Amino acid sequence: MKFIVGNWKMNGNMESKDSLLKSLKNIHTDNKIVVCLPFTLLYGNNYGITLGAQDISEHTNGAYTGDISGQMLVDADVKYVIVGHSERRLYHNETNEIVCAKAKAAIKNKIIPIICIGETAEEKHAGRTMSVVKKMLLESIPKTGDYIVAYEPRWAIGSGQTPTTDEIAAVFETIYKALSGIKRENTPLLYGGSVNGDNAKQIVSIPHVGGLLVGGASLKSDTFLPIIKSID
Numbered sequence: 001m002k003f004i005v006g007n008w009k010m011n012g013n014m015e016s017k018d019s020l021l022k023s024l025k026n027i028h029t030d031n032k033i034v035v036c037l038p039f040t041l042l043y044g045n046n047y048g049i050t051l052g053a054q055d056i057s058e059h060t061n062g063a064y065t066g067d068i069s070g071q072m073l074v075d076a077d078v079k080y081v082i083v084g085h086s087e088r089r090l091y092h093n094e095t096n097e098i099v100c101a102k103a104k105a106a107i108k109n110k111i112i113p114i115i116c117i118g119e120t121a122e123e124k125h126a127g128r129t130m131s132v133v134k135k136m137l138l139e140s141i142p143k144t145g146d147y148i149v150a151y152e153p154r155w156a157i158g159s160g161q162t163p164t165t166d167e168i169a170a171v172f173e174t175i176y177k178a179l180s181g182i183k184r185e186n187t188p189l190l191y192g193g194s195v196n197g198d199n200a201k202q203i204v205s206i207p208h209v210g211g212l213l214v215g216g217a218s219l220k221s222d223t224f225l226p227i228i229k230s231i232d
C-alpha cells in the first residue's frame with residue numbers, strides 16, 4: 001500500500017473540491033488517497049475521501065488569532081495534517097522545534113502528521129543534502145506517536161524538476177537509516193516535488209519510498225487520477 005497525498009496549498013473552492021472528490025470516489029485502488037485541503041474547504045461533503053489539513057497550531061486553544069487547533073481539525077473529521085511544509089518554514093519562519101511541537105499536537109489529537117523536510121538548491125549544490133535532511137528529520141520528529149515523513153527538495157517544488165532516481169534513492173536510504181537508528185524504520189516515507197503522471201510510478205518503485213505528496217497535479221482529476229492509476 002502506497003500513500004498518495006494531495007496538497008492543495010492555497011488553491012481551490014467548493015466547486016473544484018466537489019469535482020475532484022467526486023471523481024476520486026469512483027476509483028478503485030489499494031493505495032491510500034488523502035487530500036489536504038485549505039481549512040475552509042474541510043467541512044462539507046467529502047464523498048468518503050480521507051481529508052487532511054495543511055497546518056495545525058501547537059497550542060490547544062486560546063488567544064492565537066488565525067490559528068486552527070487539533071480539536072477543530074478533529075471536528076472537521078481530518079485524519080492527517082501536513083506540518084513543516086517548506087512554504088511554511090520559509091514564509092512563516094517555522095523552525096524544526098515548532099514543526100515538532102505541531103506534530104505532537106496532531107498526535108495528541110489522533111491526527112497523523114506528515115512531517116516535511118528537504119534541502120534548498122544552495123544546500124544541494126554545496127553537497128549538504130544528506131546532513132541538512134538528517135538534521136531536519138531528527139529535530140522535527142516527536143519521540144512518540146505515529147507520523148509520516150515527506151522528503152520534498154525545495155528546488156523540486158513547483159519547478160518541473162525532480163532529483164534523479166539515484167539521488168532520491170540515496171536520500172531515502174539516509175532517512176531510512178536515521179529512523180532505523182531510533183527504531184522507527186516502519187515510518188512511511190513520501191516523496192514530493194513535481195510529481196506527475198509520467199514520473200509517479202518510477203518514483204514509488206525506489207526503495208523505501210512509501211508514497212507521494214503531490215502539489216499542483218492534485219488539483220484536478222485530469223492530472224491527479226493518472227498518478228493514482230499509474231501506481232496501482
Ligand code: 13P
Nearest residue numbers: 007157158193194215216
Ligand atoms: P508540486 O507537486 O506542485 O511540485 O508541489 C509539491 C509540494 O509542495 C507538495 O507538498
